[in-house]
Amino acid sequence: MTPRRRILAVLAAVCILLLLRSHGAPVSPTGTQLLLCQSHERCGDQFYDPRQYCCYDDAVVPLGRTRKCGSxxxxxxxxxxxxxxxVVKVKGQNCYSAPSLDDRVCGS
Incomplete structure (x- = not known):
């Protein structure tokens, strides 16, 4: 093998190794059930089932989680x-928008 072919072979091997390393092995989420054929969402670096949880302040919380807002x-x-x-509004509504029938006014 000539020096030129050796250099090309080494370069080809390095390129292949870099390509394989850059893609990495597929990684499944840890600590969760396998969600095949089910919808799932992402919250930060965690996956969750939107039928049971939601993302609130970058944390996965149960759908029934509550917090205080005044009284x-x-x-x-x-x-x-x-x-x-x-005032408690439906999620996604602008807090500066005019009051609607769905809003709840809560004293401090």
Whole structure:
């Protein structure tokens, strides 16, 4: 083998190794059930089943989790607290929007 062919063979081997290393081995989520054919979401670096959990403040929490908002309790997966006015609104609504029938006013 000529020196030129050796250099090309070594370069080809290095390129192949770099390609294999850059993709890495597939990794399944740890500490979860296998979610084949089921919908799943991601919260930070964790996967979760949206039928049982939601992502709240970068943490996976059960759908029934509640928090206080003034004198009210709100469901963190479905509602949000507007703390400066102590109003609970449906999640995704702007706290500055006009009050709607779904809003709950909670005293401080």
């Amino acid at each position: 009210c309790t709100f469901r963190v997966c479905f509602e949000q607290c507007c703390p400066w006015s102590f």
